[in-house]
Amino acid sequence: MKCEQIGELLPDYLQGNLSPEQDNSVENHLEGCPACSEEVAVWKKLSLLPVEQPSPASRVRFEAMLHAYQTGRADQVGAGFERGKPSSFWSAFNWLRSPLGALAYGVALLAIGTYIGTHMSGSNTHSQELAAMHSELTNMRQLVVLSMLQQQSAGERLQGVTWSRREEQLDPQILSALLHTLRYDGSVDVRLAALDALSRRGRQPLVHKGVADSLQEQQSPLVQVALIDLLLEWRDPDVVQRLQRLQQIPNLNPTVRQRAEWAMSKLN
């Protein structure tokens, strides 16, 4: 058989849909045809790609969405006789007392709100309500970012930093949380991500000062180098003094020292 004929059978061969005779004729061809057998090999090799698992937060988000949805429906359907079924109505809120529940609820509102928002954006009649909802959602998202930044796991804190990047305006509380992360977070990855998120907001004096001040306190060479580059990019007015102070640190990492010298030479 020729390659074209095999090509027609190959997909069914791969999923095991062929009769034994057809299977045989494909295999006979494969033995003598490197191109076709390579295709089969690549198909088989695809099993090397790992099966990835969604994060545990995914389930929490889902449950929050479900609860919010059901609560919303119970509210609609049972508006006339809430008093008759207090337990079922309020029991839906019990789980919210945990901080995780509150976070999850926030995320759920965000998901539903964004969904409604994007699907109704064409209508003018609701524009005011939508504007109000939008600002509530922004607050909610920022709350979520704040609580993510305080999580135990570095992965979740990293996600908090990532989420903060999606916001156009960040309120001062988040900015100072990000600055706190930049200074004190235990993970270098999270600190670098926070620096990256803050680097786009250097025009705000609070951010500028906080980032620049953190240079003296950083221990990780990676973050120090990134900070030097950023200060140079921002044309920080005190950059020379800051670099001089950095160079006075006795055990400064050689790469960082080199970078600082390089930055000084750029300035002159």
Add this chain to the structure above:
Amino acid sequence: MLEVRNGAGESLGVLFDRYQAPLYNFYSKLTGDRVLSEDLVQEVFLRILKYRQSYRPGTPFRAWIYQIARNARVDHFRRAPRQVALNPEMLPPVLPGDSAQHGQEAELLHRALMQLPEEKREILILSRFQELKYEEIARLLDCQLGTVKTRIHRALQQLRQVFRQLEQGAAAGKANASAAGNIPPQGGLQ
């Protein structure tokens, strides 16, 4: 699914447990973006809740859920067009010999897959990883069974070519690396 359709939210939890990982893998292999993939999985289940009445009992559920999944992705990219197309050169280089052979092959394969045009990548993911039957894929993509098979074969042909090129590139890199290793360290005789 009938229970979900009739309004029992607990059943959706069962569906979530069964489908969240496959859907997440579908999205992450297709887009290469984990955060986005999780967002899209949530969107799928929200849509199932909202549109559950549109599920026709007796029709295959898997095809319906993947239909929703595809639409959710299309809608997402319509609202927020991709800012940067994935540029394979931006990925860190695969260092030969620094990991097991398997790991390196998987990495090259992943890159090859990401370099395919999206519709080819999608059909390979659906048939290979989501284990959808060709009939289900035909229904999902609204085309003939024969078309599905032809498209899978073409996608596989291209994947083989790209994978081969990447493999040759990596082998060349390895040769360079070992050649560099044979050069004696400089400055030792001064």
